[in-house]
Every structure is written in structure tokens, then in C-alpha cells.
Amino acid sequence: MSRRRYTYPEAAEALRVPERWLRRNINDLPHSRKGNTVTFxxxxxxxxxxxxxxxxxxxxxxxxxxxxxxxxxxxxxxLKPLPARR
Known part of the structure; x- marks a missing residue:
């Protein structure tokens, strides 16, 4: 069974976000990395x-x-709000 792998441009298009957003936030996003190649x-x-x-x-x-x-x-x-500060 082969799984579809998306590159940065393909993933950005599928998610409807700018590619630079994916690259900037890659450390917080699920992805696969093999060497320098990142796929989703x-x-x-x-x-x-x-x-x-x-x-x-x-x-x-x-x-x-x-x-x-x-x-x-x-x-x-x-929960109740805190009193106003003076």
C-alpha cells in the first residue's frame, strides 16, 4: 500500500496556506524528514x-x-473575575 507524500508546495496548496508558513512552523507540525527532504x-x-x-x-x-x-x-x-486594579 503506497501512501501519498506531499512536498511543501503540494501541502501548502492542500491546506490553503502559504508555503512560507509551513516552512516557518515546521518544528511544530507533524511531518516526515529523510535527510533534508521534508514530506507530509x-x-x-x-x-x-x-x-x-x-x-x-x-x-x-x-x-x-x-x-x-x-x-x-x-x-x-x-470562576469570578478579579477586582479592578487601581
Whole structure:
């Protein structure tokens, strides 16, 4: 079974990001390296997309929030803001 390997330009096109962004952030991204050759698999591209994918929280493209599955309070509900500094 052969896996598809993407070069920097191919991966950048698939992810719709500038190639220089991939090169600049390579140490934080999943990839394969053999010598000086860097490649990305389909799984690497999926993981990169998951790492940096954000859905809009407001506006016409926002996804409607789903109803909570349990009536328990949110884990951060007890947090209160700090008093104002003077």
C-alpha cells in the first residue's frame, strides 16, 4: 500500500496556506524528514488542519450550539473575575 507524500508546495496548496508558513512552523507540525527532504502524508495534513481549525463563534457562519447532554454546571461556572486594579 503506497501512501501519498506531499512536498511543501503540494501541502501548502492542500491546506490553503502559504508555503512560507509551513516552512516557518515546521518544528511544530507533524511531518516526515529523510535527510533534508521534508514530506507530509494525508494523516499529517489532517492533523495540521485539526490543530489550527477554528469555527466561528458568532455571525452568520457560526454553528448553532448544541444543547448540553447533562444538566450539570459548566466546570468554569464558579470562576469570578478579579477586582479592578487601581
Amino acid at each position: 502524508t494525508d494523516d499529517d495534513l489532517d492533523r495540521i488542519d485539526a490543530m489550527f481549525h477554528h469555527e466561528p463563534a458568532a455571525g452568520p457562519l457560526a454553528v448553532a450550539p448544541s444543547a448540553p447532554s447533562s444538566p450539570a454546571a459548566h466546570p468554569l461556572a464558579a
